Amino acid sequence: MNKKVLVVDDDSDVRSFVVTVLEENGYIPLQACDGVEGLEKIQQEKPDLVILDVLMPRGSGIRLYRQLKTHEALKALPVIMFTGIAMRSFLKSQKALEAFNGGEIPKPDIYLEKPVEPEELARAIDTKIG
Amino acid sequence: MKIKKLLFVTKFEDLCYDALNALLDLRKADLEHVIFLNVIERDKVAMKRGSGYLKEEEVKLKETANIRFIDWAESLFEMGMEVGAYIEVSNLIPEILKVVEKEHPDLVVVGRSHKGALEQLYSRSDLTELTRRIQVPTLVFKHMLEDNLLLEKIFDRPLLATSWSASSQAAVDSLKGLGRVIGQLHVMHVVNDNDLKSKDSHEVQNVRKFERKRLDALCDIFEQQGIDTRPHVYVGDPEKEILKAAREYQASMIILGSSERNAILERWMGSISRNIADKSIYPCLLFPVKK
Numbered sequence: 001m002n003k004k005v006l007v008v009d010d011d012s013d014v015r016s017f018v019v020t021v022l023e024e025n026g027y028i029p030l031q032a033c034d035g036v037e038g039l040e041k042i043q044q045e046k047p048d049l050v051i052l053d054v055l056m057p058r059g060s061g062i063r064l065y066r067q068l069k070t071h072e073a074l075k076a077l078p079v080i081m082f083t084g085i086a087m088r089s090f091l092k093s094q095k096a097l098e099a100f101n102g103g104e105i106p107k108p109d110i111y112l113e114k115p116v117e118p119e120e121l122a123r124a125i126d127t128k129i130g
Numbered sequence: 131m132k133i134k135k136l137l138f139v140t141k142f143e144d145l146c147y148d149a150l151n152a153l154l155d156l157r158k159a160d161l162e163h164v165i166f167l168n169v170i171e172r173d174k175v176a177m178k179r180g181s182g183y184l185k186e187e188e189v190k191l192k193e194t195a196n197i198r199f200i201d202w203a204e205s206l207f208e209m210g211m212e213v214g215a216y217i218e219v220s221n222l223i224p225e226i227l228k229v230v231e232k233e234h235p236d237l238v239v240v241g242r243s244h245k246g247a248l249e250q251l252y253s254r255s256d257l258t259e260l261t262r263r264i265q266v267p268t269l270v271f272k273h274m275l276e277d278n279l280l281l282e283k284i285f286d287r288p289l290l291a292t293s294w295s296a297s298s299q300a301a302v303d304s305l306k307g308l309g310r311v312i313g314q315l316h317v318m319h320v321v322n323d324n325d326l327k328s329k330d331s332h333e334v335q336n337v338r339k340f341e342r343k344r345l346d347a348l349c350d351i352f353e354q355q356g357i358d359t360r361p362h363v364y365v366g367d368p369e370k371e372i373l374k375a376a377r378e379y380q381a382s383m384i385i386l387g388s389s390e391r392n393a394i395l396e397r398w399m400g401s402i403s404r405n406i407a408d409k410s411i412y413p414c415l416l417f418p419v420k421k
């Protein structure tokens with residue numbers, strides 16, 4: 001059975017790009033346009049992989065990532081970060097939040113900084129669930 | 131009321147990262163979430179004779195804004211803050227109100243209006259339009275550098291001008307929670323000389339004594355929260371006297387309740403709070419009239 005991949009990004013052009021890559025590689029694409037909708041879709045649709053932007057309205061990818069990785073039933077769900085925010089800043093944010101809230105969060109499985117070629121994105125997806 | 135979430139509205143020419151940075155002291159209180167909003171005015175990408183809708187221009191403007199926001203967001207994320215961003219082609223005021231409805235910020239930060247006096251009289255300034263319709267405290271940020279005053283931590287030395295109205299009371303309630311942010315607070319009330327029954331010195335001193343007592347009570351409320359507070363009574367034209375006090379005490383911003391006049395009256399007679407917010411060199415924090 002084809003695997004489901006949820007793309008969470010507020011930019012409709014980026015979602016279209018990812019959806020095209022997913023369809024061309026035999027995956028079932030699902031979409032959400034912010035962190036709040038993303039979490040709802042994850043709980044409803046139970047995707048096999050999440051492709052997650054960081055800078056979004058109504059709940060950033062950083063918040064959603066932490067929600068996933070601290071949730072007993074969802075922490076094993078693989079996540080590919082796909083964002084314009086540099087990985088260095090993402091990791092620093094996690095450190096700052098750890099200092100504040102406690103609890104170490106694992107690094108994302110794959111971190112892709114926009115823009116990427118379709119082949120690179122497809123390779124990353126295949127690495128996780130192909 | 132706590133300021134946990136801030137909506138920062140920028141056209142980039144008016145407000146940039148230095149303005150945001152001047153507000154980050156609010157983290158010492160409760161600030162944890164910043165939302166950026168850039169509205170690309172429709173006329174910049176609208177249908178033009180011979181060229182139609184300028185899609186390429188829209189993409190370029192959105193990307194330029196996105197790059198700025200990514201840069202700012204990285205700095206805030208690194209501090210452990212939560213950040214969100216909207217870049218929309220729309221009309222400024224309706225879009226601000228739409229985002230306020232979605233995000234429920236505790237404070238909205240906007241730049242100074244750039245419309246001329248005549249234009250404002252007939253079409254209203256963006257600021258007048260916004261503060262009439264918004265139900266959230268709004269900070270009108272100014273670059274004091276334009277006027278040779280150094281930009282600093284703007285909550286360091288605020289001046290609260292109270293008219294004893296409900297919106298002034300809302301300002302008091304909100305400021306009480308900023309004990310760790312405010313350096314020294316100045317509170318003032320202006321007795322409008324038109325409201326004096328007579329101009330003899332006994333009457334003026336009596337009114338001064340009465341208002342000073344009310345201000346002292348207000349100072350007690352703030353000092354219970356650990357905020358060093360100084361009271362001042364002025365007599366005269368409220369707009370002029372508030373600006374005079376701001377200069378005398380080197381205020382880092384002016385805090386006011388919004389006018390409770392109706393729209394027509396306000397267009398012709400003006401509003402003290404909006405006039406100060408629109409024209410003075412000081413950043414102004416306006417508290418709305420609850421509807």
